[in-house]
Amino acid sequence: MPDPIRVLVVDDEDRFRTTLVKLLGAQGLFAEAASGGEQALALLAEKPFDVVLLDVKMPGESGQEVLPRIKAVAPGVEVLILTGHASVDIAAEMIAGGAADYLLKPCPLDELVGCVRAVYDRRKAVGAG
């Protein structure tokens, strides 16, 4: 059996984080959560993750500010933006900054999981090739 995909959920909404971790677990993924940029960076320095689900509007550092720091700490990790903030400008800016995709909350679970698997497969293909 292949290793499960390791996902890090970064979101300031407590309930959103904890339930998403449970849901991803039920889908056969390994998920952990961080409430903000600092905690996420500490976790990324500690252990490997494949995909980060990153919120944009958070107290303290915003998703835009955290994104380059994530890429610096864990260059191989794929970052998916998952936010309630509907801004084309921010989406474009973050994808230019290295994010793999931009998903708008509320995002159906199968779509989210599909997207996580897709960026994971793409990364593996690139890594192998």
Next chain:
Amino acid sequence: MKAETPRADPASAAGEPASPPAGKNRPLWLHLVGLPGVTAVAVLSAMVLPIPLAVILALFTASLAAWSAAALASRIRTSEQERCSLDAQLVQSQKLAAIGEMSAGIAHEINNPMAIIAQESDWMTHLMSQPQVTPENLAELRDSLAEIVRQVDRCKAITHNLLNFSRKMDPILQQEHLERIMEDMVLLVEKEAKLQGVSIVRDYDPELAAIQTDVPLLRQVVLNLLLNAFQAIPGQGTITVSTRPAGADRVAIAVADTGAGILPENMSKIFNPFFTTKPPGVGTGLGLSMCHGIVDRLGGAITVESEPGRGAKFTVTLPR
């Protein structure tokens, strides 16, 4: 085929000339010269001509003058309208910018609780698809349901606050003592405040006469300021409410607290819709922007002073 025909300009389609009617293009000075000119002709003709002829000519020139005056007036109106419509366009584009900002804020504030509701539903579906429902599963199901209700309440708080923005603009004025309006709201929060170690000090001016104001609107302002003051105090503290005359024709009410205060960099943002420093679900960022809107409508002003770490004081001045 149909799609290839260019869409016709409705004006040219109706057979109207492309250029505006000639009268509208006459320079303004022609009207100004014309007006005293025709009047002078009428006066002169009355002096030299036989009476019936003079009367006819005078009537004719007078109607000419009247026409000229009317044209001048409409001309001035038009240019005034043009200026007004330019102002209106400016206001409109500012409004659109504000609506854009506002929509992004609303979308964000509603999308987050919706995402939680969707996830809780997914989790409930997952639990119910298990071969058997254990007591633990049942407890989780209950917990998810309760969370959904909480998030619906959160959405409700946002949409209800927005409805206050859209309320009819004309305040309904009635005579009331400021002290009464404040005290009604103080009593509402005082019990909870006491439990949390926050005491409320009254500093009302007993001499202050009743004013003409929209009581329900002003109550909302006071309640929002009290809630903010209460939320700004982390442990024990004091909220001071006061009323004062402010010059001959104005009065002031103030809500001061001994809480965390406001950082200088946030001072310019706190009245913006959706600006909040509170955690999600606690702050909507609509309270102060609503206060600002209401106080504006009542012909007053709202100001704030704060020393970070020492507290904040919001003052509302109103016409008497």
